[in-house]
Amino acid sequence: MEMERSSDERKSGENSRAAAAGRRSPQKISNGAQIFLRIFVVVSSAVSAYLMLTSKEEILVYDLPMSAKYSYSPAFKFSAYMSVAASAFSLISLIITMIAIRQRSPTIYFFLFLHDLVMMALVVGGSAGASAIGYVGKHGFEEAGWLPICDHFSSFCNRATTSIMLAFASAAFLLFLSVISAINSRHIIHPSTAADNNNINVI
Numbered sequence: 001m002e003m004e005r006s007s008d009e010r011k012s013g014e015n016s017r018a019a020a021a022g023r024r025s026p027q028k029i030s031n032g033a034q035i036f037l038r039i040f041v042v043v044s045s046a047v048s049a050y051l052m053l054t055s056k057e058e059i060l061v062y063d064l065p066m067s068a069k070y071s072y073s074p075a076f077k078f079s080a081y082m083s084v085a086a087s088a089f090s091l092i093s094l095i096i097t098m099i100a101i102r103q104r105s106p107t108i109y110f111f112l113f114l115h116d117l118v119m120m121a122l123v124v125g126g127s128a129g130a131s132a133i134g135y136v137g138k139h140g141f142e143e144a145g146w147l148p149i150c151d152h153f154s155s156f157c158n159r160a161t162t163s164i165m166l167a168f169a170s171a172a173f174l175l176f177l178s179v180i181s182a183i184n185s186r187h188i189i190h191p192s193t194a195a196d197n198n199n200i201n202v203i
Contacts, residue, residue, distance in 0.1 A: 031101045034180055038094040041173045045087035045123070048166035052080035052130075055163070057156035068153040075133045076160065079126035083167050086119045086174070106185045113181035120174035127167040134160055 055076075058067040070076040093115050100108035137157060140148035150157035 030180055030184060034097050034101075034177060035094065037173050037177050037180075038090050038097060041090040041119075041170050041177070042087050042094065044166045044173065045083045045090065045170045048163045048170065049080050049083035049087060051159045051163035051166070052076060052083065055156050055159040057153045059152055061152065066152075068149065068156040070160065073130075073133050075126075075129035079130035079164065079167060082122045082126035083163075083170065086123050086170055089115065089119060090174075100184075109181050109185035113178055113185055116174050116178035116181055120171050120178060123167055123171040123174065127164055127171060130160070130164050130167070134164060 052070050055070045056067070058065060060066070070080060093112055096108060096112060100112065134157070136146060136148075137153075137160075138148055138150040140146050
């Protein structure tokens, strides 16, 4: 009888460990996705800001010097500043994510969700405004008599276009992060579940 009882306890322990491992596997994937996505946001936003802030070109048109700079457009400046903010705050959120993974705190994940949502909105707003100005710069606006300039300032337009594309990529990463953070903020560990996990670790 004692052997059968010990065998049953061993089987139940193995089943409990298997169930716990099954629960931890999706969480590990979620944690890894959060870390890598935040790194992508930091890098893509930083590169986007660098390209926009350094976009400058000077040419001669009929022996007249002409220049194009990002600072000439408020939309380009706003896009660059939002990329800088997204990169800086995402770097801070990466550190906070490390803490949230260790503590498994839904409250921290909720604040990360708010952070990701606000950053995404700001980056999308800046990128959308810069895209509108970039479209006019490339194709012009005949109804208003605005001529395209990208035929003459090709280097400037290419850098600005690449910067805007990276900013939109950052916004997409932030969208995924906001979804993950929202899901994790709803996962609250109940005392019974915590006790079961402690018993499993003891076994």
